Amino acid sequence: MTLRLAAGLAGLLLLSACATSTEGPNSASAKAPGSPPRSESPGDAFHSTYEPYPGVPTAIVGATIFDGEGGRIDGGTILFADGVIEAVGGRDTPIPEGTVVFDGRGKWVTPGIIDPHSHLGDYPSPGVAAHSDGNEMTGATRPEVWAEHSVWPQDPGFSRALTNGGVTTLQILPGSANLFGGRSVTLKNVPARTVQAMKFPGAPHGLKMACGENPKRVYGSRNQMPSTRMGNVALMRQTWIKAQEYKRKLEKDPKTTRDLGWETLVGAMEGKILVHNHCYRADEMAIVLDMAKEFGYKVAAFHHAVEAYKIADLLRESGTCAAMWADWWGFKMESYDGINENVALVHDAGACAMMHSDDPNGIQRLNQEAAKVLGDARRMGIAIAPETAWTWLSYNPARALGIADRTGSLKPGKMADVVLWNGDPFSVYTRPERVWIDGALLYDSANPKLRPVSDFELGQPGEGDVK
Amino acid sequence: MRRFLILLAALVAGAPAAAQTIAITNGRVAVGDGSPPIENGTVLIRNGRIVAAGPGISVPAGAERIDAGGRWVTPGLVAGFTQLGLGEVDGVDETNDTAAGGSPFSAGIDIAPAVNASSSVIAVTRSRGVTRAIVVPGVVRYIFGGQGALVDTGEDRQAVFAPRAFQFVELGEAGAGRAGGSRAAAFAFFRNAMLEARAYARNPNAYDGRQTNSLLMRIDAAALVPVVNGRTPLLVHVSRASDILQVIGLKREFPRLKLILVGAEEGWLVADEIARAGVPVLVSALMDLPQSFEMLAATQSNFGRLRQAGVKVALAEIALGGDTQPQNAKQSAGNLVALLKLPGAAGVDWDHALAAVTSGPAEAIGMGKDFGSLRPGRRADVVIWDGDPLELTSAPAMVWIDGVRQPLETRQTRLRDRYRELPPAELPPAYRR
Numbered sequence: 097m098t099l100r101l102a103a104g105l106a107g108l109l110l111l112s113a114c115a116t117s118t119e120g121p122n123s124a125s126a127k128a129p130g131s132p133p134r135s136e137s138p139g140d141a142f143h144s145t146y147e148p149y150p151g152v153p154t155a156i157v158g159a160t161i162f163d164g165e166g167g168r169i170d171g172g173t174i175l176f177a178d179g180v181i182e183a184v185g186g187r188d189t190p191i192p193e194g195t196v197v198f199d200g201r202g203k204w205v206t207p208g209i210i211d212p213h214s215h216l217g218d219y220p221s222p223g224v225a226a227h228s229d230g231n232e233m234t235g236a237t238r239p240e241v242w243a244e245h246s247v248w249p250q251d252p253g254f255s256r257a258l259t260n261g262g263v264t265t266l267q268i269l270p271g272s273a274n275l276f277g278g279r280s281v282t283l284k285n286v287p288a289r290t291v292q293a294m295k296f297p298g299a300p301h302g303l304k305m306a307c308g309e310n311p312k313r314v315y316g317s318r319n320q321m322p323s324t325r326m327g328n329v330a331l332m333r334q335t336w337i338k339a340q341e342y343k344r345k346l347e348k349d350p351k352t353t354r355d356l357g358w359e360t361l362v363g364a365m366e367g368k369i370l371v372h373n374h375c376y377r378a379d380e381m382a383i384v385l386d387m388a389k390e391f392g393y394k395v396a397a398f399h400h401a402v403e404a405y406k407i408a409d410l411l412r413e414s415g416t417c418a419a420m421w422a423d424w425w426g427f428k429m430e431s432y433d434g435i436n437e438n439v440a441l442v443h444d445a446g447a448c449a450m451m452h453s454d455d456p457n458g459i460q461r462l463n464q465e466a467a468k469v470l471g472d473a474r475r476m477g478i479a480i481a482p483e484t485a486w487t488w489l490s491y492n493p494a495r496a497l498g499i500a501d502r503t504g505s506l507k508p509g510k511m512a513d514v515v516l517w518n519g520d521p522f523s524v525y526t527r528p529e530r531v532w533i534d535g536a537l538l539y540d541s542a543n544p545k546l547r548p549v550s551d552f553e554l555g556q557p558g559e560g561d562v563k
Numbered sequence: 564m565r566r567f568l569i570l571l572a573a574l575v576a577g578a579p580a581a582a583q584t585i586a587i588t589n590g591r592v593a594v595g596d597g598s599p600p601i602e603n604g605t606v607l608i609r610n611g612r613i614v615a616a617g618p619g620i621s622v623p624a625g626a627e628r629i630d631a632g633g634r635w636v637t638p639g640l641v642a643g644f645t646q647l648g649l650g651e652v653d654g655v656d657e658t659n660d661t662a663a664g665g666s667p668f669s670a671g672i673d674i675a676p677a678v679n680a681s682s683s684v685i686a687v688t689r690s691r692g693v694t695r696a697i698v699v700p701g702v703v704r705y706i707f708g709g710q711g712a713l714v715d716t717g718e719d720r721q722a723v724f725a726p727r728a729f730q731f732v733e734l735g736e737a738g739a740g741r742a743g744g745s746r747a748a749a750f751a752f753f754r755n756a757m758l759e760a761r762a763y764a765r766n767p768n769a770y771d772g773r774q775t776n777s778l779l780m781r782i783d784a785a786a787l788v789p790v791v792n793g794r795t796p797l798l799v800h801v802s803r804a805s806d807i808l809q810v811i812g813l814k815r816e817f818p819r820l821k822l823i824l825v826g827a828e829e830g831w832l833v834a835d836e837i838a839r840a841g842v843p844v845l846v847s848a849l850m851d852l853p854q855s856f857e858m859l860a861a862t863q864s865n866f867g868r869l870r871q872a873g874v875k876v877a878l879a880e881i882a883l884g885g886d887t888q889p890q891n892a893k894q895s896a897g898n899l900v901a902l903l904k905l906p907g908a909a910g911v912d913w914d915h916a917l918a919a920v921t922s923g924p925a926e927a928i929g930m931g932k933d934f935g936s937l938r939p940g941r942r943a944d945v946v947i948w949d950g951d952p953l954e955l956t957s958a959p960a961m962v963w964i965d966g967v968r969q970p971l972e973t974r975q976t977r978l979r980d981r982y983r984e985l986p987p988a989e990l991p992p993a994y995r996r
Contacts, residue, residue, distance in 0.1 A: 221852045222859075252853055260851070260863075309654070406992075409985045424888060425975070426684060428654030435975045445985065456852055464894065464955050471956030475949070476979060518904050524897030524955050527905050542906050553853065557804070557832060558860030562907035563851040 139359040142244060144295035146284055148534030153177035155191045156516055159200025164207035164490040164505030168483035174205055176512035179535035184506045198530070204521050206486055207506050208264025208285075208513035208531065210493035211257070211459050212372070212419050213399050213452035217268055217283075217291070218243055220251030221456060222552075231271035232278065236315050236322055237335050239303065240356035241278035243270045247291040250550045253456040256563055258285050259539050259547060260460040262515035262528040265296060265504075267497055269304045269399075272374040273314045275322070275332050277304035279360055280372060282497050286533055287548040300498040302396070303364045305332070306374040307384055308430050329383060336391040339365065370396035370498055376430035378406035385414050397496040399452060401442075402434040408445030417448035417496040421458070422465035439466070439488060440473035440480060450492040462489055467522035482522050511535075584609045584626040585966065587945060590636030592616055593952070595921035595936040597914050606636055608943040611966035616937035629947075629961070637917060637952050638937050639694025639716075639944030639964065642889035643845045643879025643924035644825055647696040648678035648685055648714055648722050662701030662708070667775050670756065670790075671782030672709030674700040675726035680719065686973045689716035691890035692952070692959040694944040695934055697845075697879070697924060699731050699798065699825075705778070706738045706749050707731065707756070710786055711798065713930065715944070717964035729823070729928060730790045734810055735801040736857050750809065752778070757817050760787035793819030796929055798845075800881070803857035804829040811840045823927055826881050828858035831865045834872035843927040844869060845879035848895035848919075866899055866919070867909025877923025892920045897953035916953060942966075 154176055161172035163184060173189035175182045183189050191197060218230040229246035232238045247268055257263040263285050270277035280302035283294040307328055316323030322331050339361035346352045346362065363369035371388070375381045375398045388395050394415070398404065401418035402425065404411060411418055420442070425434025443449040451466050453459035466485050473480050494504025503511040512535035519526035531539040540546035549560050585608040592604030594616055605620040606613065622628060651658035660677035678698060679685075688696070695715050700708035713725035733741060734749050742749035756779055763770045763784035772781045779787075789795035797820055799810050807827055814820055824830065825845040830837060837844060846866050853859045869876045878895050880888075896919050902910030911919065918936075925935025934942040943966035950957035962969040981995045 221854045222856055223854050224856070256851060405979075405982050407985075423890065425687075426652055429652055432652055433978055435979045437979045441979075441982065456854075457849060460849075460851075461894075461898075467955035468894075471950075471954075471958060474956070475958060476983070522955065524894060524953060525901045525904070527901050544907065553859075556853070556859045557829065558862060561860070561862050562864060562905060563862050 139354065139356065139363070140301075142242075142292055142295075144297045145290070145292045146286065146288070146295055146297055148179040149286065149536035149538065151177070151179060151512070151532065151535035151537065153192065153195040154198070154532070154535065154537075155195045156198045156200040156205050156514075157187075157191070159203050159205040159516070160520075161506065162204065162206045162483040162486040163507065164486055165507070166481075166484045166487055168481070172205070174506060174514065176514065176532070176535050179512055181506055181508050181510050181512050181514075183508060198516065200516060203519065203529065204517040204526075205506070206262070206515050206517065206521060207490040207504055208515050208533065209262050209462050209489045210497065210504055211263050211266040211453050211462060212397065212450055212493040212496050213454045214257075214266045214268055214459055215271065215454065216253040216257065216266065216456060216459070217247030217249065217251045218270070220248045221253055231273040233273045233314055236274050236311050236320070236331055237276045237357070238270075238274045238278055239276040239335075239358075239360040241270060242281065242301075243268045243278060243304070244281035244291050244295065246270075247281065247283075247294075249288050249291055249294060250552045252550045252553050253459070254285055254287065255548045255550060256456070257459045258531055259541070259563070260527065261462060262517070262521075262531055263459055263462070264513040264515070264531065264533050265494075265497075265499070266459070267302060267372070269302065269372060272304070272306035272310045275306060275311050275328055276335060276357075276361070277306060279369065280304050282499065284533055286538060287550070296499060298502075300368060300370055301360075301363070302370045302372045302497070303360055304372055304374070305384075307380045308374070308376055309428060310374070325380065329387065333387060333390070336361065336387070340391065365391060365393045367394060370496070372397050372399055372496075374399045376400050376402045378403035382407055382410055385410060385416065396498075397448075397450070400431075400454065402431045402438065404447075405435060405438045405441035406433075408442045408447050411442065411447040412445055415448070417450055417492060418442050419450050419452035419493070419496070421452070421454075422468040436468065436472040437476055437478075439469040440476070440478050443480065443488070444473075444478050448492050448495065450488045450496060452493075463521045463526075464524060467524070470522060482520075485522070583611075583966070584623055585629065585943075585963070586620075586622040586626045587629045587631055587636055587947065588622065589633060590631030590947065591633065592636045592937065593914070593917055594938060595638040595918055596938060597918040597922075599914050600635075604636065606937055606945055608945065608963065608966045611943050613937050613939055613941045613943050615939055631947050634960065635948040635950070635952050637946050637948065638921045638935060638941070639946050639962065640692050640892045640920045641924040641935050642688070642693050642696040642892050643877055643920070643927070644881045645696045645698055645889040646701065647688060647698055647716070647889055648680065648682050649674065649698065651679070651682055651684065662703045664703035666704060668709070668780055669705040669783050670707035670709060670730060671780060671786045672700055673727055673786075674698060674709055675712045675723045678712060678714055678722050680722035683974045685714075685716045685722060686718070687975060688890050689718070689962060689964075689969055690959065690971045690973050690976075691893075692946045692948070692962065693889055693892055694946070694962065694964050695925070696889055697728075697928055702731065702733045702737060702741060704741070706733050706741050706752050707783070708733070710795075713928065715964050717967060718970055725930065727786075727795070728930070729796040729798045730786065731798045731800070733800050735803060735806045735826070736855060737800065746806065746809075753813070754816070756783075756787055757791045759784050760791045764788045764792070791817055791819065793821045796821040796823050798823045798825050800826045801857075802826045802828045802855070804832040804860070806857065807833050808836060811836060811842060814840070821929070825879055827869075828861040828865060830874070831862070831868035832860055834869050834874055837869065838873040841875075843875040843877070845877055845881070845924065845927055847880050848878055848899050849880065863898065863902060864909040867902060867911050870911065870915070871909060875927065876919070877927045878919040879924065893953050894955060896920045897955070900953065913953065
């Protein structure tokens, strides 16, 4: 790695020291990038205390840049400072005095990957029973729980997602045992003492819903409702009807006693909380879309949409994203019709396609999953440019999470969530070389001090090892 | 020798299928034994076995010629730890034969009869270039899973080509749980089983393991005789460094045990001891999380560090869902190469990464002379790839198993083609076949 030192070595050393210290952010970086946080979710509390970590004005020159919205610049320059992207352009992009410049020749620059479906923190490593905090399996409708209250910030999985996966933002969802699983939370993938210090400022909450096998299996086995798919839908509709009642009551009397569950469902009906629906089968997704029409809410995304390719046209028409794996299939009945071209077919139909992991290992390789899709798409005659495919990894998930105006692509004014890859990120031979979040260098493969180690791993065998 | 060759040639000429000799020419041939790829190489197949692979091989008259067109040619991939063919849909119990919690038997279970050669999982796995797999019975009752098998993914009625190829035992956290709650109990169970096997071998008629509350039934004891005698390899799943040392130590009391470690996430901490014991190891390339307290030191560099220490190591995605998605063997191998560019990591060069998913698992299980590479005499499992075999965007263009050309169409490609065009159409997708 060659460094052109416009700022001098001292600046770099300073950077290393600051980024690993617990000092507060410097005043320059503390300015919130992008547009100000929008109004927060209904009944919001546990506000984000995240503030960008210190960064230095940084440029990467000579790299292949995927801007995350389908754009590509070969031999391009990206410039960011004060946590914000300032310029993305060609060789002639002016670089101000005092900028740290990295040689990106032979390397790639992309927006940080956004995983719209993770359980890091609420199903952390080690996966012992004492850590099993992802499913409130005490009732099929539990909209009152919030995933952020289960997130253990010391989950070592966050650091793997950062260093191996280039993941800068992720949505943590409750599990899928319940029809209404509770609120999700969107996090910046920064090591922190508290979940509040990871919360993406101003990001809307999500509501996790689930259809299909899981709810009916969990409750059917206890001889409770739901025990069938029709039971699933009936219970969801009954619950929405009650939420409508609460909404009317609240409109009449703002002093109505607070109810965490109804607040969440009312927020979803008002579009302030985004609905993320675990649903595998095409026919069930179509039923959920009609249920959403019945109650006047919108489904932001179907997750694990293994059969999305069968109804890609319906997804396009409803403006609903599909979060998918590349090739996981057959592990349960409702995943039996999974095909490797699912993502490509959804994309090709003009619907919003995105990769997701649902897994602490898969989250380390979402770029590799997208690469698999590209190969299989090409073999069936669908040519998708790699820079276009990056929309599945950052911009589309940002849209589904309601944060696309702030991150998910490399546009001036947006958060400097940036990954420098040591080669083509769709090659199996490539890994992140450096990762910046809001312009702060939080991972540097060449610097062991810029490799976060969770409290859990401190003092254990392999502490601080390259993982 | 020459007389033998002439005789052989006559036999081949008289055989009904002249195409039994196949020459794949003009390939970038990787033999799969760790040697570098050969440009413009030829692979010669006769009667289902490899005759030769390399440069300057003359093609016999009458051979079926396949021009690889400069593309990569490798042995078929070998998945090192799978439940391939034991289930169609994991979550549908009726189709799932991976383990038997209600059975009174343990080590005596032979999983070969459960393998379904027609499983769509086998077809999908074949279409991704995996031609053979080590199939491991799951452990539910006691610590032994039973006798595992080796299968091929060929489109025929016979998937198992080596039944009862090994015994499988859990001696880490899972073994402790099955044995009643502690590792000590698991090792006690194991020692007792070995002693029972010896007793059975001395006098089978006197063996009294006939009651349902016996720890070992008659067939369990019988199945462990070749294990304690070292004729059948023992695949041992452990992860923690201390467990690995305990397993290696078993050879003091049972010196003929032919041990193979699987998992071994903390193996790199005791790599020298494993190397000295000469025990082969099957590890995951990608397991890097402390997902349990027995793998606190898990790292993707485990493979590379074990190899540097001189351990005979190959790939098996035991803990990553690799058991149900064995099509991803090449992705694991490719990631080992990626580590070469990562400061502080122990990577593996391309040639040995390929070997880790071809000859490596075959050698670990003691069958390296039979399959897993393009060296002479091996089963003719050959793949022509449409790109770098370890790359994510690549896939097989042609596959042979035992010298027989294989179809690459699957239920998945049929679904893909059915939904290539979405309605409106004259008739619903159900009419598209």
